[in-house]
Amino acid sequence: MTTEPKTNPPLGRVIVITSGKGGVGKTTSSAAISAALAKKGFRTVVIDFDVGLRNLDMTMGCERRVVFDFINVIQGDAKLKQALIKDKRVDTLSILPTSQTRDKDALTKEGVEKVLTELKADFDYIVCDSPAGIEHGAQMAMYFADEAVVVTNPEVSSVRDSDRVLGLLSSQTKRAETQGAEPIKAQVLITRYDQERVDRGEMMTVDDVLEILAVPLLGVVPESKAILKASNVGTPVTLDGPSAASQAYNDAVSRLTGTQVEMRIQGERRPGLFQRLFGRAS
C-alpha cells in the first residue's frame, strides 16, 4: 500500500455508489469505501445525495456536527468550505451532508456540477452516495461520475435493479452524452454474500451475478455482524477494527485505485463443533 503524497495535484475522480434498489448497502459502502480511500492517503470527500433522507452523517458519525449542507451550497446560502465536515479520525476525509428538510428538486444539474468542479480542485476522490431509485436524486448522483460502483445483493430484485441502473449509467450520464468520451467505468460490488447459503444452493453465486450483469467485479463483501456494529456507533466499517467485511472493502478499494488484489471471499468465522456444543464464546 502506497500512501500518496498530498502535494500531488488532486486526481479529482468522481465515483458514484449506486444500486437502484434500497437497503442493499449503498451508504454503508460509501462510508467504508471513502474511509478506506482516505486511510490510503487519498484526499477524499463523500457526498450524500439522498436529499430529505439524510443518513450518511449518522453512518459516518458526524450527525451532530452538521451546520450547512450540500443544498445550502448549491443555493449559495453557504460556502463549500463551511459545509464540509472534516473527519476526526482520518484527516484526509471530509463529508458533505445533504439537507434533511428540502426535497430532491433542490439538486440542479448546474448546482451539482459547480460543487463537483470546486471539489475536484481539492480532492483525489469524490464519492457520491446515491439515493435508492432511479429518479432525479439518483440521476444527479450518477450524472457527472467517472466511475460507478453498483452495489448488488445476490437476490433477484437487487440484481434486476442493478441491471436497470447499469443501463442508465451507459445512457443518461454526461459521459454517455458526450461524443468521444470514455464511458463510465462501472463495476459491481456484491454485498451481503453468504458463502454458507451459496454452498447449499440457496443463494446465487458471484459468477451467477456476474454472468447476468456482465460487468467487472470490484469485490465481494460477506454478510457480517461487523456492519451493524459499526453503524451503531457511527464508524465506517473500514475504520472499526478487523473484520471480514472491512477486509473485503479494503480489497475493493485497492482494486479501485488500480492495485491488483486476489479475489478472496471470506465469511465470518463459523463456530466450530466445540463452540456450538459448549455455549457462545465471544
Added chain:
Amino acid sequence: MNLFGFGRKKHPPATAQTAKDRLQILLAHERSSSGSAEADYLPMLQRDIVAAIRKHVPIGDKDVDVRMERGDNMSSLEINIDLPAVKAN
C-alpha cells in the same frame, strides 16, 4: 430427520438456480425494450383490436382481454374477445 434429529437431512431443492434462470429470462426482455420499463404497447394493441372488431360487431371496451406470457424461447399473446350473444331473428 431421523431419530436423533441429525444425520441425513433431506436436501431442499436449490433455489439459486431458479433465481438465476428467472432473472436471465426477464432481463433479456427488459433490455430489448431499450430502457423503457415495460413494452407498453399492450393497451394500445387492445384499443386497436376493439376498434377493428367494432367495425363489424358492436362490442364494448371491456370485452377484449389481452394477455402476454413471456417464455424463454417463445412468448405468446392471448386475446379473448367476448362477442355479444347472437339474437334469434
